[in-house]
Amino acid sequence: MNSICEVEGVYAAGIKEKKYGLALIKAKGTAAAVFTKNKFMASPVILMKRRIEKGFLEGIIVNSGNANVYTGEQGMKDAERMAEIAAEAFSADPENIGVASTGVIGRFLNMEIIEDQCRRVSKDLGHDEKSEENAAKAIMTTDLLMKTALCRREGFSVAGIAKGSGMIAPNMGTMLAFLYTDAELTADELKRALLTASKRSFNRVVVDGDTSTNDSAFLTATGLKGKVDYKEFCGALEEVCTTLAKQMAEDGEGATKMIEVRITNAPSEEDAEVIAKTIVGSPLVKTAVYGEDPNWGRLIAAAGRAGVEFPPENVTVSISGENGKKTVLLAKKGEILADNKYHPEALAEAKALMHGKKVIFTLDLDYGGFSATAWGCDLTEKYVEINGKYTT
Template identity: 60%
Template sequence: MKSICAVKGVSASGIKEGKFGLALIRASGTAAGVFTSNKVRAAPIEVMMKRMERGTLDAVAVNSGCANAYTGERGYRDALEMCDIAAETLKLAPESVGVASTGVIGRYLNLPLIRDQCRRVAPLLARNGDAEDAAARAIMTTDTFPKHALVRTESFAVGGITKGSGMIAPNMGTMLAFIYTDAEVETPVLRDILRQATRRSFNRVVVDGDTSTNDVALCTATGTAGRVDREELARAIEAVCRSLAIQIARDGEGATKLLEVTVRGAADEDEAAGVARTIIASPLVKTAIYGEDPNWGRVVAAAGRAGAEFDPYAVSLSVGGVPLVVRGEIVADLGAAKKAMHGDTVAFDLDLAAGDGMATAWGCDLTEKYVEINGKYTT
């Protein structure tokens, strides 16, 4: 089993028909969610921010092709109706069903299609790799591959699926993530764990700097594996979120390379994360990555505008293990640095020499294909 269906108490399936897909995931237990920070929030986000106050879920219905965002009161009613459709099909209480949407902003849901797809997907719910893959593919938009992650321990499992490729910035991106564990955990604890995991994973991914209207990550704990160590569970959930986040970065729209930036020696972790995010968001850095151009000055310049306190002439920087700057002295062998930028992953390591804080962020290069994908997205 790939990920979520390896978790006891979880079944899934989905269908994709052209741009329009529907996934159902059934799992009962305590639940937590994190949501977009965009003030323009999609109707399903508004619904779920209220619904998650109860701290439990029995299922989630997810559609792709229509974001149901900027759709006003009708959009909110449609999101509730989508919950009702799934609840009726799965014979659950409507308030126990979650909802998420992804796709084009400013268009209304096709509820007859969603009802039809829901009725066809429900009988296919299963705990196997094919069913999970169908669910993961159903929620894809411009993604080029389905995204799964799984961590198993001796006593419990954590699995997750996600979608995300463009409109990605470090306040959650156009991403939907559904994470499951069979550990038993109270809702307040799960909320704390998910927020911390999100802060160190999804919120450290930048593809293009845009924060979506529909971002959501939901985590449900079925409890079938019993009580577990909190710290061990937190590490497992964070590892799953990190794996999913890296997959999103690698699958950035038009991307050819994964960009990984580790910043160490900052005043604290938050400051290190802020510098790392600024670097991976820089269009100048991203285009240099695409061209395999070891223009390391762009990395240092981006760090300098991130708001962190450090001495520019004390930093050290390397790419792929090749030193570029050592304690403020330029030592770059540009030929070796260019060679280190070949392949599908480029990794920078920046030491600010200003403390013990460390963080890693992920992004991708910026290519002509990104413009092609987004220049005619709705037409």
């Protein structure tokens, strides 16, 4: 499972006690971050949007079980206090500590629990797999699976842990991501790379269409492996972020299947992205996937309302199964290729491809040379059950 603790200079620890968890990650270096665009930003987000501008961190503290949102002056004091108690554990400056929270909105933090957990867990900071596992578990809320990723390159590594399962939609979801590299990079270089990587990964995941108040992705470079090729670093970072994004889609609340939507030959990457996210976010598409119903009409209906200009008569629609090896054409440039009356065998093959854990839809617009992919999951009764009783 090793990921962030394979990056030189990164130490982690964590604890989870019922719904309350706390993680500490100690790593000193240049840093950047991206945050939610929800107007009701969590107190730690407001705090960190200001503090991250100096481009340097010595560590991060994260609590789960309480989002610290809509908590006013007290919430801001609590976020600042979280930085102070982590700074004490790290022997660092509180101004250089990243703070993140996740959990229920509209509740005040129980600072006694956070201080107690921090005091205990700080003794366990380690540069090993178990330490990382404890940190990854500590930040989980409705997540069923830990989310970790590692990309090794010649002379450096990029790695990350994340949480995210529900309230997932662009821009970012109810997700926290903590990314690390031992390459030497400036804060400006990190910020540019993180903006692009997030746009092509975290911002293309749609579980339920709700954007959270707490979304944060932090990137820290310890610099212990020296300077590297910037383009190669950007590729490694995007690979790590995409891996984490896919894991969030796979672990969507109540999900039984992951959905991948690929848009090809679009007028621009932005246009392809908009269409892909519109399709993967459609409740009708999500429920069709859950029912293993190859109702491809829902795909073109969603694409058609995405607000992108393209000739509908150019579009080809296909479906692939879990391993992507077998593909069935559903419609091609105005010709129906899968229906009950004339092409029942193609419809049956398409339905069979939906039996696995992953369904891939591809729409070739034949109207340009750009592409984009988005990820999501099916919509099930379990999702309603989880969120219908979330606070009670």
